[in-house]
Amino acid sequence: MWQLYQFPLCPFSRKVRLMLAEKGVQHELVRESPWLERDEFADLNPAGQTPVLVEESRGIVLIDSLAICEYFEETIDRSPMIPGTAVNRSEVRRLVSFFDQKLFGEVVKPIMDERMTKRLVTRDPPDTRILREAMKTANAHLDYIDYLLDHRRWLGGPVLSLADLAAASHLSVADYLGGIDWRGHKQTADWYAVMKSRPSFRPLLTERMEVIAPPAHYDKVDF
Numbered sequence: 001m002w003q004l005y006q007f008p009l010c011p012f013s014r015k016v017r018l019m020l021a022e023k024g025v026q027h028e029l030v031r032e033s034p035w036l037e038r039d040e041f042a043d044l045n046p047a048g049q050t051p052v053l054v055e056e057s058r059g060i061v062l063i064d065s066l067a068i069c070e071y072f073e074e075t076i077d078r079s080p081m082i083p084g085t086a087v088n089r090s091e092v093r094r095l096v097s098f099f100d101q102k103l104f105g106e107v108v109k110p111i112m113d114e115r116m117t118k119r120l121v122t123r124d125p126p127d128t129r130i131l132r133e134a135m136k137t138a139n140a141h142l143d144y145i146d147y148l149l150d151h152r153r154w155l156g157g158p159v160l161s162l163a164d165l166a167a168a169s170h171l172s173v174a175d176y177l178g179g180i181d182w183r184g185h186k187q188t189a190d191w192y193a194v195m196k197s198r199p200s201f202r203p204l205l206t207e208r209m210e211v212i213a214p215p216a217h218y219d220k221v222d223f
Contacts, residue, residue, distance in 0.1 A: 001026055001027060001028055001055075002020070002025060002026070002027035002028070002053055002054065002055050003027065003028055003029075003030050003053070003054045003055075003056070004016060004017065004020070004027050004028070004029055004030065004051055004052075004053050004054075005030045005032040005041065005044065005050055005051060005052040005053075005054070006029060006030070006031070006032060006050045006051045007031060007032055007033055007034070007050060007209075008207045008208070008209045009112065009116055009173050009176060009177070009209050009212075010050045010051065010173075011104060011108055011169045011170045011172070011173045012049075012050065012051055012065035012100070012169070013050050013051040013065070014169035014172060014173065014204055015065050015069065015100075015162075015165050015166050015169040016051045016053065016065050016068050016069060017029075017200075017203075017204065018165040018168070018169060018200050018201065018204075019068070019069045019072060019081060019162065019165060020072065021199070021200030021203075022079045022081060022160075022165070022200050023072050023076045023078055023079055023081075024076075024078055024079070025072060025076065027053070032050055032052075034048050034049060034050055035117070035120075035121045044061055044063075045061075045063050047063075049063075051065055051068065053068050065100070066096065066100065069081065069162055069165075070082075073162075081160070081161055081162040081165065082161060082162055083157075083159055083161060084157060084159075088156070088157055091156055091157065091163075092156040092157070092161045092162055092163045093162075095148075095155055095156055095163035095166070095167070096162050096163055096166045099163070099166040099167045099170055100166060100170075102141075103141050103167070103170045103171075104170055106134070106137045106141070107134050107135075107137050107138045107141060107170070107174055107179065108170045108173055108174050108179075110130050110131070110133070110134040111131065111134050111135075111173075111174050111177050111179040112173065112177065113130075114126035114127055114130055114131050114134075115131070115177045115178070115179070115212070116177060116209065116212060119211065119212065120209075120210075120211070120212075131179070134179060135179050135180075135181065138174060138179060138180055138181070139181065139185075142180075142182075142185040142188050143185075145167065145185075145187070145188045145191070146185055146186075146187040146188050149187040149188065149190075149191055150187060154191075155167055155191075164191075164195060168192060168195040168196075168201070171192060172201075172204060172205075175214070175215070175218055176209070176212075176214040176215075176218055177212070177214075178214070178215050182223070189223070193221050193222065193223065196219075196220075196221045197221045205218065205219040206219065
């Protein structure tokens with residue numbers, strides 16, 4: 001069976017978990033805290049980053065969330081997540097890259113650094129200036145998602161795609177850490193409520209990071 005090395009608030013691991021669930025791939029979770037810098041994990045991925053997916057019986061080690069998602073898109077026909085024409089697939093990949101780089105780098109990572117890493121690892125107080133800036137930028141990202149949903153049924157086009165899984169993964173981590181203000185973003189909130197109601201998403205909402213509790217609305221579909 002596949003083993004996914006991940007930790008609860010890794011948005012890239014969440015993206016892979018959603019992909020595996022949508023594709024119906026059986027797997028087990030292995031908790032990995034990258035900041036511990038375990039030698040055994042470094043042997044799997046010298047970069048020391050999650051997620052890493054391993055199938056020991058076949059000697060397969062897959063690294064990087066996009067590479068993992070592309071592997072299962074290529075090998076499992078069920079529930080295509082990069083669907084449509086070449087133009088459609090290009091747009092899905094563009095959005096996945098946008099969310100993985102811009103949304104993560106400008107919003108999710110700063111919030112994780114201030115509200116998770118500093119609390120669990122360095123024991124430093126959060127920098128409120130950085131948090132305010134990240135939350136302000138989050139609002140701009142929600143504006144863009146609102147715009148996409150004004151013109152499409154799903155983020156990448158007419159059907160659910162990897163773009164939706166990527167965006168929802170990042171937003172769910174930021175939301176867990178109290179970094180998202182949903183007010184004034186009905187389109188995005190309605191889309192996210194649909195994502196939260198999917199069977200693939202429900203397990204993510206039940207997990208908790210030690211000593212860090214999410215807001216009361218976090219696991220509620222009607223929020």
